[in-house]
Amino acid sequence: MKIDKSKKILIVGLGLLGGSYAKSLTKQGYYVTAITLEQASVDYAVEHNIITKGSAFVDEALIAEADIIVFALYPHVFVEWIKENGHLITPKTVITDVTGVKECIVYEIQSLLPDGVEFISAHPMAGRETSGVENADDGMFKNANYIVVPTEKNSLDTIELCGDLGETLGFREISVLSPEKHDQMIAFLSQLTHCIAVSLMCACDAPDLERYTGDSFRDLTRIANINDEMWSELFLSNKQTLLQEMDKYRNAFDKLYDSINNGNREELRRMMQLSTARRKKFNKKKS
Amino acid sequence: MKIDKSKKILIVGLGLLGGSYAKSLTKQGYYVTAITLEQASVDYAVEHNIITKGSAFVDEALIAEADIIVFALYPHVFVEWIKENGHLITPKTVITDVTGVKECIVYEIQSLLPDGVEFISAHPMAGRETSGVENADDGMFKNANYIVVPTEKNSLDTIELCGDLGETLGFREISVLSPEKHDQMIAFLSQLTHCIAVSLMCACDAPDLERYTGDSFRDLTRIANINDEMWSELFLSNKQTLLQEMDKYRNAFDKLYDSINNGNREELRRMMQLSTARRKKFNKKKS
Numbered sequence: 001m002k003i004d005k006s007k008k009i010l011i012v013g014l015g016l017l018g019g020s021y022a023k024s025l026t027k028q029g030y031y032v033t034a035i036t037l038e039q040a041s042v043d044y045a046v047e048h049n050i051i052t053k054g055s056a057f058v059d060e061a062l063i064a065e066a067d068i069i070v071f072a073l074y075p076h077v078f079v080e081w082i083k084e085n086g087h088l089i090t091p092k093t094v095i096t097d098v099t100g101v102k103e104c105i106v107y108e109i110q111s112l113l114p115d116g117v118e119f120i121s122a123h124p125m126a127g128r129e130t131s132g133v134e135n136a137d138d139g140m141f142k143n144a145n146y147i148v149v150p151t152e153k154n155s156l157d158t159i160e161l162c163g164d165l166g167e168t169l170g171f172r173e174i175s176v177l178s179p180e181k182h183d184q185m186i187a188f189l190s191q192l193t194h195c196i197a198v199s200l201m202c203a204c205d206a207p208d209l210e211r212y213t214g215d216s217f218r219d220l221t222r223i224a225n226i227n228d229e230m231w232s233e234l235f236l237s238n239k240q241t242l243l244q245e246m247d248k249y250r251n252a253f254d255k256l257y258d259s260i261n262n263g264n265r266e267e268l269r270r271m272m273q274l275s276t277a278r279r280k281k282f283n284k285k286k287s
Numbered sequence: 288m289k290i291d292k293s294k295k296i297l298i299v300g301l302g303l304l305g306g307s308y309a310k311s312l313t314k315q316g317y318y319v320t321a322i323t324l325e326q327a328s329v330d331y332a333v334e335h336n337i338i339t340k341g342s343a344f345v346d347e348a349l350i351a352e353a354d355i356i357v358f359a360l361y362p363h364v365f366v367e368w369i370k371e372n373g374h375l376i377t378p379k380t381v382i383t384d385v386t387g388v389k390e391c392i393v394y395e396i397q398s399l400l401p402d403g404v405e406f407i408s409a410h411p412m413a414g415r416e417t418s419g420v421e422n423a424d425d426g427m428f429k430n431a432n433y434i435v436v437p438t439e440k441n442s443l444d445t446i447e448l449c450g451d452l453g454e455t456l457g458f459r460e461i462s463v464l465s466p467e468k469h470d471q472m473i474a475f476l477s478q479l480t481h482c483i484a485v486s487l488m489c490a491c492d493a494p495d496l497e498r499y500t501g502d503s504f505r506d507l508t509r510i511a512n513i514n515d516e517m518w519s520e521l522f523l524s525n526k527q528t529l530l531q532e533m534d535k536y537r538n539a540f541d542k543l544y545d546s547i548n549n550g551n552r553e554e555l556r557r558m559m560q561l562s563t564a565r566r567k568k569f570n571k572k573k574s
Contacts, residue, residue, distance in 0.1 A: 125501035145499055175498050185499045188491050193503045195543055196483055201562035203539040204475050204532075210568045211462050212432055212472045214412035216480045217569070219506045224566040228559035232552050239547060245491075246544055250537075252490040256482055257533055260526055265519050272515035275488035279511040281497045282504070 002168045003068075003161065005029060010066035012081065014041045014054065016128060017098045018072030019136030023050045024169050027138065033062045041133045050136060063088045068165070071097040074230055075105050075237055082112050091116025096162055098124055100186065101237040102149050102179035110153050120162040121149040123182065124171065125190075129225045138170065146171035149182045183238050187245040191238060194231055195246060197224035289455045290355075290448065292316060297353035299368065301328045301341065303415060304385045305359030306423030310337045311456050314425065320349045328420045337423060350375045355452070358384040361517055362392050362524055369399050378403025383449055385411050387473065388524040389436050389466035397440050407449040408436040410469065411458065412477075416512045425457065433458035436469045470525050474532040478525060481518060482533060484511035 009025055011018045014036035026032045026049060034045060034054035042054035055062060063069070069089065071078050078099060089095065095117065099105055106121045113119055125145040128135060146166035150159045163174045177185065201224040209217075235242055252271075259267040296312055298305045301323035313319045313336060321332060321341035329341035342349060350356070356376065358365050365386060376382065382404065386392055393408045400406055412432040415422060433453035437446045450461045464472065488511040496504075522529055539558075546554040 125499065127501065127503075145501065147499055173498055177499070185493070185496070188493070189496060189500045189504045193487070193507045195540070195547075196487065196507065197503075198559055198562040199540040199543050200480070200483065200536055201565045202542075202558050203536040206472070206475070209472070209476060211460055212412065212434055212464070213476045213569060214414065214432065216414075216484075216510045217476045219509055220480045220483065221562075221566050221569065222506055223503045224562040226559045226563055228556040228563070231559060232555040235547050235555060236550060236552060239550070243544070243548060246540075246547075249487055249490040250540070250544075253482070253486040253533075253537070255489075256486050257530070257537075260482075260522050260533075261530060263523060263526070265523060268519040268522060269515040271485055271489050272513045272518060275485040275508075275511040276513055276515070278488045279508050282500060282508065 001164050002028075003030075003164045007031075007067040008033070008065055010035065010062055010069045011051070011072060012036070012069060013072035013077075014045055014051075014133045015072060016131050016133070016135050017124065017126075018070065019045065019050060019133030020126075020138050020140060021070055021072065021098075021169060022133075023136045024138035024141065026050055026052070028168065033066070035059060035062060036133075045133050045136075050133065058085050058088070060088055064090050066093060068161075069093060069095045070165075071095065071099070073097075073099075074233055075099050075101055076233065079105055079108060079112075082109050086112050086117075087114055089114060089117045093117050094158055094161060095119045096122050096165065098122065100190070100234045102182045104237045106149065106151060106179045110151060118154065118158050120154050120158045121151075121179070122162050122166065123147045123149060123186070124166070124169070126171075129222065131227065141170040143172045145173045145175065147182060147185075148174065148176045149179055150176065151179065183241050184245070187238055187242040188248075191235060191242050192245045192249055194223050194226060195235075195242075196249075197221045198226060200224065288451050289315075290317075290451045294318075294354040295320070295352055297322065297349055297356045298338070298359060299323070299356060300359035300364075301332055301338070301420045302359060303418045303420070303422050304411065304413075305357065306332065306337060306420030307413075307425050307427060308357055308359065308385075308456060309420075310423045311425035311428065313337055313339070315455065320353070322346060322349060323420075332420050332423075337420065345372050345375070347375055351377050353380060355448075356380060356382040357452075358382065358386070360384075360386075361520055362386050362388055363520065366392055366395060366399075369396050373399050373404075374401055376401060376404045380404050381445055381448060382406045383409050383452065385409065387477070387521045389469045391524045393436065393438060393466045397438060405441065405445050407441050407445045408466070409449050409453065410434045410436060410473070411453070411456070413458075416509065418514065428457040430459045432460045432462065434469060434472075435461065435463045436466055437463065438466065470528050471532070474525055474529040475535075478522060478529050479532045479536055481510050481513060482522075482529075483536075484508045485513060487511065 039056040045051045126140040298321045326343040413427040
């Protein structure tokens with residue numbers, strides 16, 4: 001169910017994701033405001049009808065009037081922001097986020113908030129290799145997955161509201177996972193894939209490779225164009241879980257390596273058949 | 288320069304690639320015929336104006352009238368075909384191919400051919416996760432790379448003709464590499480990427496992963512849907528070179544692993560910055 005049109009939504013952090021949330025919601029007629037670091041981002045977003053108004057300061061009036069606040073900040077910046085400004089959030093406000101790691105922030109944020117303010121965490125599985133509100137694109141949510149990440153402290157109503165926000169934004173599949181399950185899933189599906197792409201680009205310094213490449217290399221390394229500040233923080237915030245997933249992957253890679261080295265065609269083909277069968281489930285459904 | 292419209296072109300092996308060559312050339316007004324295993328493929332291709340005529344037998348008349356023969360077969364099938372039927376090819380015919388490995392076939396094929404028949408090898412860097420002439424799609428060549436792979440035995444005229452065929456098919460960038468250089472390049476750019484995608488899909492059997500995934504995992508594993516018969520042959524035909532490239536990649540992956548394990552944020556960021564800088568060169572140029 002889409003969220004009630006009367007809800008006032010404040011976005012904190014008007015980057016690519018925060019900007020895309022704002023753009024989608026404003027387009028649909030919601031009242032959307034923003035607090036972000038740069039006045040230029042506020043100006044751009046107001047000029048382009050992405051938000052109704054915004055501030056480059058922590059504007060108490062914008063916080064007070066908001067029914068839902070979406071935090072789209074780096075993990076440690078999110079925690080710092082709540083430590084400094086959490087007391088300004090008024091009771092009955094629901095806060096949510098887009099943070100890529102959960103266990104290391106969700107419990108802490110929930111413990112820092114004033115009574116009556118509920119934090120329900122979420123992870124929109126969408127992104128682009130660009131940044132900034134200038135690249136905001138609400139089309140990125142179409143057919144994408146959205147994960148609601150509640151703890152014992154969350155009420156059923158708020159879990160539902162958070163799913164409704166995902167639905168309003170246009171996500172196709174809304175799932176619910178605990179912070180621990182989320183972090184394991186994301187270590188495999190997202191962080192490990194970025195590790196692989198970065199390693200592959202770092203592995204070879206031959207010149208002119210781009211003249212000979214096909215689409216497989218291009219697709220596989222699309223995400224090797226990476227925001228090093230954000231992703232090093234995400235990797236290190238989920239270190240033990242990520243290392244476990246990297247181990248599992250390396251075992252499979254080593255097995256394939258040994259099959260090639262031993263000329264074991266049957267084992268090679270068996271792995272390829274398993275891979276093909278599993279991959280079929282991942283094709284994006286057409287809407 | 289596009290090849291002369293009077294040239295008669297025979298495709299041997301009317302699968303996805305052979306069919307796409309035929310479709311593109313017929314559309315442009317060339318006289319295109321085919322020899323392939325299945326009568327159903329011939330029938331489909333004639334009905335859909337992909338070829339003028341074809342045969343499910345080794346039709347000597349089709350071979351005799353051809354000016355250019357394109358072999359689109361598995362490596363060992365290509366070699367067997369030439370051993371059995373190479374004597375039927377008439378002098379002044381130029382033969383070329385689309386085979387994904389070169390060193391293990393090019394010299395042998397050249398030594399098997401009758402006098403006056405020249406084999407100039409080529410590798411179109413295009414493909415799809417489908418097969419068969421029913422999926423033929425000449426759009427796959429647009430903006431793609433095409434590698435001409437000559438040896439000392441090739442004449443300049445034939446090397447040029449082979450590049451002209453690539454240009455006629457619509458490839459954007461035509462390069463020339465020796466068989467050895469080609470195989471090294473392809474081990475890194477194509478075979479290693481397929482090894483990575485297969486290993487990743489084999490590494491985790493958690494259910495419902497597709498409900499939580501984002502585009503990075505989808506893009507990285509697109510090629511995990513793989514023809515196990517063809518790719519196991521390609522891997523094993525290029526074994527030593529592929530193992531070397533797998534070693535290089537594994538070293539980079541291990542370095543990233545150690546950086547995470549040691550909490551070495553600076554090294555992590557350095558690798559990500561290198562990866563980002565290198566990846567920028569691979570963006571497909573818009574035509």
